[in-house]
Amino acid sequence: MSRTALVTGGSRGIGKEIVLSLLRDDIEVWYLSRSEGEGPDRLCEQAGVAAGKAHWVPCDMGNAQSVAEALDTVLAATNRVDVLVNNAGITRDGLIMRMKDESWEEVLRVNLTGAFLTCRRIGRVMAAQRSGAIVNVSSVVGIMGNAGQTNYAASKAGLIGFSKSLARELAGRSVRVNVVAPGFIATDMTSVLPETVRQELETRIPLGRIGQAREVAQAIAFLCSEGASYITGQVLAIDGGMAM
Ligand code: NAP
Numbered sequence: 383m384s385r386t387a388l389v390t391g392g393s394r395g396i397g398k399e400i401v402l403s404l405l406r407d408d409i410e411v412w413y414l415s416r417s418e419g420e421g422p423d424r425l426c427e428q429a430g431v432a433a434g435k436a437h438w439v440p441c442d443m444g445n446a447q448s449v450a451e452a453l454d455t456v457l458a459a460t461n462r463v464d465v466l467v468n469n470a471g472i473t474r475d476g477l478i479m480r481m482k483d484e485s486w487e488e489v490l491r492v493n494l495t496g497a498f499l500t501c502r503r504i505g506r507v508m509a510a511q512r513s514g515a516i517v518n519v520s521s522v523v524g525i526m527g528n529a530g531q532t533n534y535a536a537s538k539a540g541l542i543g544f545s546k547s548l549a550r551e552l553a554g555r556s557v558r559v560n561v562v563a564p565g566f567i568a569t570d571m572t573s574v575l576p577e578t579v580r581q582e583l584e585t586r587i588p589l590g591r592i593g594q595a596r597e598v599a600q601a602i603a604f605l606c607s608e609g610a611s612y613i614t615g616q617v618l619a620i621d622g623g624m625a626m
Contacts, residue, residue: 384408384409384410385408385409385410385464385465386409386410386411386412386460386462386463386464386465387404387409387410387411387412387463387464387465387466387467387606388411388412388413388414388453388456388463388465388466388467388500388504389401389404389411389412389413389414389466389467389469390413390414390415390441390443390467390468390469390470390496390497390500391413391414391415391443391469391470391471392411392413392414392415392419392438392469393413393415393416393417393418393419393438394419394569394570395567395569395570395571395595396469396519396564396567396569396595396598396599397413397415397467397469397470398419398420398425398595399595399596399598399599400467400469400598400599400602400603401413401425401429401436402425402428402429402596402599403596403599403600403602403603404465404467404603404606405425405426405429405431405435405436406429406430406431406603407603407606407607408431409464409465409606410435410436410437410460411425411435411436411437412436412437412438412439412456412459412460413436413437413438413439414438414439414440414441414443414449414452414456414470415438415440415441415470416440416441416442418438418440419438421438422436422437422438423436437456437459439452439455439456440452443470443492443496443499444488444491444492444495444496446495446499449496449499449500450499450503453499453500453503453504457503457507462507462511463504463507463508463511463514464508464511464513464514464515464606465514465515465516465517465606466500466501466504466508466514466515466516466517467516467517467518467519467602467606468496468497468500468501468516468517468518468519468541469519470492470493470496471492471493471519471521471537471571472488472489472492472493473489473531473534473571474486474488474489474533474534475530475531475534476530477529477530478532481532481533485533486532486533489533489534489536489537490533490536490537490540493534493537493538493540493541494536494537494540494541494544497518497541497544498544501516501518501544501548501559504516505548505551505552505557508552508555508557509552509555509557512555512556512557513555513556513557514552514556514557514558515557515558515559515560515605515606515607515610516545516548516552516557516558516559516560517559517560517561517562517602517605517606518541518544518545518559518560518561518562519541519561519562519564519598519602520538520539520541520542520545520561520562520563520617521534521535521538521563521564522563522564522565522619522621522624522625523535523538524537524538524539524540524541524542524563525539525542525563525617525619525625526624526625538563541561542561542563542617545559545560545561545615545617546559546561546615549614549615550615553614553615558605558610558611558613558614559614559615560605560610560613560614560615560616560617560618561616561617561618562598562601562602562605562617562618562619562620563617563618563619563620563621563625564593564598564619564620564621565587565593565619565620565621565622565624565625566583566584566587566592566593566621566622566624567592567593567594567595567597567598568592568593568594568595569595572592580592586624587621587622587623587624588622588623588624588626589622589623590622591622592622593620593621593622597620598620601618601620605618
């Protein structure tokens with residue numbers, strides 16, 4: 383039986399690489415994002431799989447109605463979901479003294495509530511199947527904290543407690559829930575950082591370099607695979623040793 387996955391924020395960055403890794407593992411993928419990115423056909427081509435194995439569903443993860451409609455679309459097309467990766471995420475950085483209510487609320491809504499909404503709906507599907515793997519994308523910032531990112535750190539730390547609780551709730555149905563905590567990865571999200579900040583950050587990474595989106599995606603694909611069948615409730619840092 384062919385396996386199916388749902389990935390939030392698969393249009394670019396780490397999410398795009400997650401889609402490619404899952405496609406290469408022979409999994410049919412639905413990705414949810416506001417923009418299509420390069421598009422499902424091009425992603426299949428890049429992964430070297432037959433066209434039609436990737437699907438894009440427009441969705442704003444910060445809008446509960448939009449999430450509900452996107453999940454309706456996916457579940458109408460496939461009655462099983464083997465893999466769920468909550469990757470969509472945003473930053474709205476600023477020191478707390480100057481942080482606007484909207485910056486706090488938007489980050490929590492997209493990064494944490496978005497994952498709650500998909501896990502509640504798809505968790506039910508996986509529990510009924512008595513199988514499934516969920517990976518939620520947190521950050522080392524959720525473990526270590528970072529000045530100027532109280533909102534982002536709260537959302538990412540929240541994802542860790544959320545995922546461990548969900549892992550305990552779903553373990554009896556053979557559904558595994560894990561978290562990855564990437565460090566400093568080269569994507570649009572980090573491309574806005576000034577060169578001096580990048581260089582300073584690099585000195586704090588034991589492996590001495592910024593990570594690639596592909597390196598995060600491969601670890602996620604492993605956590606979703608049979609090879610990780612006895613792993614649940616864990617937080618895997620993918621950070622070149624930054625948070626040890
Ligand atoms: P990115 O390059 O900015 O990509 C973000 C992805 O999330 C895009 O696919 C985007 O798609 C989607 N997204 C954003 N807001 C959305 C919304 N409201 N609804 C639906 N999709 C939305 O970021 P990235 O670096 O790949 O980050 C991916 C994940 O890794 C995030 O959760 C991030 O917090 C986490 N992370 C990244 C790093 C890093 O160093 N890059 C480190 C730790 C953790 P659309 O714009 O098309 O909607």
